Amino acid sequence: METFLQVTNLAKRYPIKGEKNKELSIFENVNFEIKKGEFVCIIGHSGCGKSTILNNLAGLDLPSDSSIAMEGNRFDKPSLERGVIFQNHSLLPWLTAFENVFMAIQCKHKNMIKQEVGIKTKYFLKLVGLEASMHKKPSELSGGMKQRVGIARAFAIEPKLLLMDEPFGALDALTRGNIQDQLLEICEKTRQTTFMITHDIDEAILLSDRILLMSNGPEARVAECVAIDIPKPRKRSEIVKHPSYYKIRNHLVDFLVNKSGAIRNQLQEGLISDANFPLQIDSTQL
Amino acid sequence: MTEKNKSILLSIALLILFIVLGEIITGDGDRSKANMTEYEILMGMDEKQAHVPGPIEVIKLGIKELSHPFYDNGPNDKGIGTQLFYSIIRVLAGFILAVIVALPIGFLIGMSPLFYKALQPYIQILKPVSPLAWMPLALFVIKDSIMSSIFVIFICSIWPMLINTAFGVMSVKSDWLNVARTLEMNSFQKAFKIILPASLPTIFTGLRISMGISWLVIVAAEMLVGGTGIGYYVWNEWNNLDLTSVVFSIIMIGMIGMLLDSFIAYLSRFFNYNE
Numbered sequence: 001m002e003t004f005l006q007v008t009n010l011a012k013r014y015p016i017k018g019e020k021n022k023e024l025s026i027f028e029n030v031n032f033e034i035k036k037g038e039f040v041c042i043i044g045h046s047g048c049g050k051s052t053i054l055n056n057l058a059g060l061d062l063p064s065d066s067s068i069a070m071e072g073n074r075f076d077k078p079s080l081e082r083g084v085i086f087q088n089h090s091l092l093p094w095l096t097a098f099e100n101v102f103m104a105i106q107c108k109h110k111n112m113i114k115q116e117v118g119i120k121t122k123y124f125l126k127l128v129g130l131e132a133s134m135h136k137k138p139s140e141l142s143g144g145m146k147q148r149v150g151i152a153r154a155f156a157i158e159p160k161l162l163l164m165d166e167p168f169g170a171l172d173a174l175t176r177g178n179i180q181d182q183l184l185e186i187c188e189k190t191r192q193t194t195f196m197i198t199h200d201i202d203e204a205i206l207l208s209d210r211i212l213l214m215s216n217g218p219e220a221r222v223a224e225c226v227a228i229d230i231p232k233p234r235k236r237s238e239i240v241k242h243p244s245y246y247k248i249r250n251h252l253v254d255f256l257v258n259k260s261g262a263i264r265n266q267l268q269e270g271l272i273s274d275a276n277f278p279l280q281i282d283s284t285q286l
Numbered sequence: 287m288t289e290k291n292k293s294i295l296l297s298i299a300l301l302i303l304f305i306v307l308g309e310i311i312t313g314d315g316d317r318s319k320a321n322m323t324e325y326e327i328l329m330g331m332d333e334k335q336a337h338v339p340g341p342i343e344v345i346k347l348g349i350k351e352l353s354h355p356f357y358d359n360g361p362n363d364k365g366i367g368t369q370l371f372y373s374i375i376r377v378l379a380g381f382i383l384a385v386i387v388a389l390p391i392g393f394l395i396g397m398s399p400l401f402y403k404a405l406q407p408y409i410q411i412l413k414p415v416s417p418l419a420w421m422p423l424a425l426f427v428i429k430d431s432i433m434s435s436i437f438v439i440f441i442c443s444i445w446p447m448l449i450n451t452a453f454g455v456m457s458v459k460s461d462w463l464n465v466a467r468t469l470e471m472n473s474f475q476k477a478f479k480i481i482l483p484a485s486l487p488t489i490f491t492g493l494r495i496s497m498g499i500s501w502l503v504i505v506a507a508e509m510l511v512g513g514t515g516i517g518y519y520v521w522n523e524w525n526n527l528d529l530t531s532v533v534f535s536i537i538m539i540g541m542i543g544m545l546l547d548s549f550i551a552y553l554s555r556f557f558n559y560n561e
Contacts, residue, residue: 058468059467060464060467060468077467078464078467078468078470079468079470080468080469080470082468083468084464084468086461086464086465088461090459090461090462090464090465092462092465092480092483092484093559093560093561094483094484094486094557094559095483103469103479104469107469107470107471107475108469137559137560138561139559139560139561157469
């Protein structure tokens with residue numbers, strides 16, 4: 001598979017207030033690539049800059065240093081080719097679910113006639129199982145339903161790259177499970193290239209082809225890249241039986257609990273080198 | 287009994303209490319004729335004295351006035367409806383002019399921090415000026431009393447609209463603006479599909495405040511410029527020492543003010559949203 005998105009030496013630094021010429025580095029030297037059709041998750045503790053990376057990929061925020069190239073082209077502003085699902089759904093509250101999706105499709109297909117846009121809107125709302133309540137305002141929908149409208153809106157513009165910032169963070173466990181299953185199904189169907197932030201290890205294993213692990217900030221790194229070799233299509237109830245599942249899971253937990261905090265010091269003391277990051281890991285090594 | 291019914295009942299009870307108390311406190315202005323000389327009676331001293339009217343007197347006048355609200359017997363004797371109509375038209379004219387000016391400028395100020403900072407000192411200085419202070423200048427420049435009172439309404443209602451519009455535009459959630467950016471909206475689409483609907487509830491709050499102030503100010507303005515309108519009517523009846531009409535018009539001013547306010551509140555319902 002060809003490389004679709006290439007991120008090289010991404011870094012974000014903020015000036016420190018009151019101190020001239022000094023900058024606080026959020027993350028440095030972040031390198032990874034995403035292939036077409038791949039589902040990549042990124043996990044790390046709060047404050048390591050996951051959301052900033054995602055905003056950089058979306059073009060909503062500019063990195064201090066980098067080259068990000070999508071299909072070989074660099075960009076510096078948001079585009080319809082990169083859909084974003086925000087953490088807090090970000091639906092426009094004065095529009096109904098239908099109108100929210102409708103507007104997005106109109107932005108993508110500027111010359112499409114309204115009837116056709118309407119048909120497309122219904123198709124995508126049906127995809128997330130919301131055809132029954134599509135004429136309700138977001139305030140009349142439950143948290144899970146709102147997030148599903150957000151998913152429908154993002155898929156509706158048929159982006160080349162889908163970016164998701166902890167899309168299920170605010171949902172209860174049961175709802176989250178349902179929507180994960182739905183997302184799994186849609187991604188299976190559409191072969192959507194996706195980059196997702198999550199805090200949930202099980203969610204990451206269920207959905208992704210590869211998981212990027214970030215060390216703690218400031219000066220965070222993408223330290224490891226773990227390949228998930230559990231065959232797709234996956235089912236929540238069955239993946240736990242796969243021999244790699246617990247090996248991978250334990251490795252992720254071990255990284256987040258024991259290793260992620262120490263990496264910055266190890267780098268400073270020269271015990272490890274930036275050149276090695278990210279370490280490529282798959283279940284045969286575990 | 288529901289909470290609503292209880293409150294209605296209490297309101298009615300208070301009204302009755304108020305009428306009874308009012309009747310007890312106020313006199314009827316009668317003077318005893320017994321000790322008057324014929325000369326005094328001839329001079330009209332047996333007629334009723336000016337007095338604060340009791341509620342029943344006001345109600346009687348109210349029924350009389352409201353059954354012919356639009357009569358016109360020359361400049362000094364017009365029906366209450368005619369007078370109120372003039373005032374409402376002036377308020378609406380000034381108010382609509384203010385909307386036309388304030389909303390675009392407010393939008394601009396809200397969108398651009400540069401304009402916001404540049405215009406801030408002027409707004410802060412002009413806002414606390416009593417609208418009536420503009421009156422001499424307006425009369426001199428415009429040379430027309432009716433247009434001057436419309437200008438006064440315009441100048442007093444522009445500030446709440448301006449400030450609320452700017453504030454509403456400034457406080458549009460960055461998430462929604464990010465949605466606009468990821469959908470590659472141009473500035474025009476962003477303004478009309480995201481920023482305007484997002485700030486409309488705040489804008490309407492400004493409109494409501496402005497409408498309230500306009501209605502307060504028109505009475506005072508018409509007292510100054512005279513001619514027609516409810517403010518002129520009140521002052522004219524004071525000059526006639528007809529306090530019953532004064533009290534009646536106070537009540538009418540209050541009622542129309544309430545109607546104007548609920549009209550804007552009703553309109554705003556169509557643009558409000560819950561998050």
